[in-house]
Structure formats: structure tokens, C-alpha cells
Amino acid sequence: MQAGPASPARNKTPMEGGASFSARHRCYRAAFGIVWLLLARWxxxxxxxxxxxxxxxxxxxxxxxxxxxxxxxxxxxxxxxMDCHATIGPRVNCYNIAPLRIAAYAIVSQDAELVTGSHDPDNPAHPLVAAPITLGAHSWIAAGAFVGPGVTVGRGAVLGARCVCFKDCEEASIYIGNPARLLRRRNITF
Structure with missing residues (x-):
């Protein structure tokens, strides 16, 4: 049996080279990239x-x-x-295909990754899936830490340097490692 003609580009899945996002959204991101480069990056x-x-x-x-x-x-x-006094530090990557909320006084340190999207590994087409990230007030994402889709970092929680987090973090707690594990509670009041 011979294969039929290739489907038009607009009908291709991302696995076949098709786009994951609409042309309008791709134009929006391209325009933003150009404006950021020309007006803000430097x-x-x-x-x-x-x-x-x-x-x-x-x-x-x-x-x-x-x-x-x-x-x-x-x-x-x-x-x-972003709420009051929230900070996104140098070289932070916010891959926010879903909403990203950074509450008051939360800090995202240099080289951290906030990634709201992934792919469904159980589907052969590997479709893009997304879930929001919320960083609670007074939380701290330390240098080089990774926060995955759907994670809520509780108020005053700390993700240590290079920590990899795919599960919610309790309030006023310190997490370390890959995968992130609770080290201890913080001795702090807000």
C-alpha cells in the first residue's frame, strides 16, 4: 500500500514539523523579542x-x-x-506558556528556570502541556534552581541553588537537591 500525499503544513502536528502555537501568537512573541532586544536588553x-x-x-x-x-x-x-517588590534576577529563564505569578517580595535569583510547559510522554505525538507556576510571598528561588509546571512555592519557602522542583513546596521551608527534598523549616516570621 502506497502512502498518500503529504498533508499541508497547516495540518501537520508538531511532531511532523507543524507549529505548536498560532501564527498570531508567534508574531506576538517575535515582536516582543525584537522590542526587548532593541529597547530593554541592553x-x-x-x-x-x-x-x-x-x-x-x-x-x-x-x-x-x-x-x-x-x-x-x-x-x-x-x-x-508580579506583585510589589518581586524580583526576576539576571539570566532567569521564564518559559511561561502558562501563567506565572510572583508574589510580593519573592526573589528569583540568577540563572533560575521557571518552566510552565512540558510534553506528554504518554502520547506518541508528545503534545505540549502547560500548568501555571505560583511563587508565594517572600519565597526565594536560589541561583540555578529549576521550577517545573504546576508548582506552587509556598510563602517564605526557599529552593536552594540548583534545586529541581516538580512538586509544591510548603510555606517557610527550605528545599535542596534533585529532586527537591525538604531540608528543614525556616525559623522566620513575616
Whole structure:
């Protein structure tokens, strides 16, 4: 039996080279990438207000005291919500295909990864799946830590450096390792 003609590009699955996102969404992200490169990527560390303005142009909801460093990578500004004094540090990768909320005084340190998307390993087509990430108030994602899809980091929780987290973190607790495991409770009041 001979195979039929190849399906048109618009009917291809991502496994066959088709797009995972609409053309409109891809244009939005391309426009944001160009604007970020031209207007924000090169700015000095003190220009948080300017970078907030650029992100808000593309739908980000940012408190006026939130801080985003110029080397941070934001995949979709419209899915970013940051409360007062929340910080995204240098070289942080926010692959936020689903909503990403960073609550008040939460800190995401340099080189951390916040990834709201993955692929379904049980489906041969490996479709993209997404779930939101929430970082609670006063939480701290330390340098190089990884937070996976659907994770809620509780108020005051700490993910240690290079920690890999795929499960929710309790409030006021410190996690270390790969996979993340509870080290101890924090001796702190907010």
C-alpha cells in the first residue's frame, strides 16, 4: 500500500514539523523579542521602570516596585504577574506558556528556570502541556534552581541553588537537591 500525499503544513502536528502555537501568537512573541532586544536588553541594572514599561506594552501585569533584570528571558509577557517588590534576577529563564505569578517580595535569583510547559510522554505525538507556576510571598528561588509546571512555592519557602522542583513546596521551608527534598523549616516570621 502506497502512502498518500503529504498533508499541508497547516495540518501537520508538531511532531511532523507543524507549529505548536498560532501564527498570531508567534508574531506576538517575535515582536516582543525584537522590542526587548532593541529597547530593554541592553539597559543598565537601574532601569527597572523602563523594562516594566516595555513588558506592560505586551500585557505583563507588574507592580510599580517589581524588578526585572535586562538579561532575563520572558517567553510570554501576557502570562507574567508580579506583585510589589518581586524580583526576576539576571539570566532567569521564564518559559511561561502558562501563567506565572510572583508574589510580593519573592526573589528569583540568577540563572533560575521557571518552566510552565512540558510534553506528554504518554502520547506518541508528545503534545505540549502547560500548568501555571505560583511563587508565594517572600519565597526565594536560589541561583540555578529549576521550577517545573504546576508548582506552587509556598510563602517564605526557599529552593536552594540548583534545586529541581516538580512538586509544591510548603510555606517557610527550605528545599535542596534533585529532586527537591525538604531540608528543614525556616525559623522566620513575616
Amino acid at each position: 539597559t543598565p541594572p537601574c532601569c527597572h521602570g523602563w523594562r516594566r514599561w516595555v513588558l506592560r506594552l505586551f500585557g505583563a501585569r507588574l507592580h510599580s516596585t517589581s524588578r526585572i533584570y535586562s538579561s532575563a528571558r520572558i517567553w510570554c509577557p501576557a502570562h507574567l504577574l
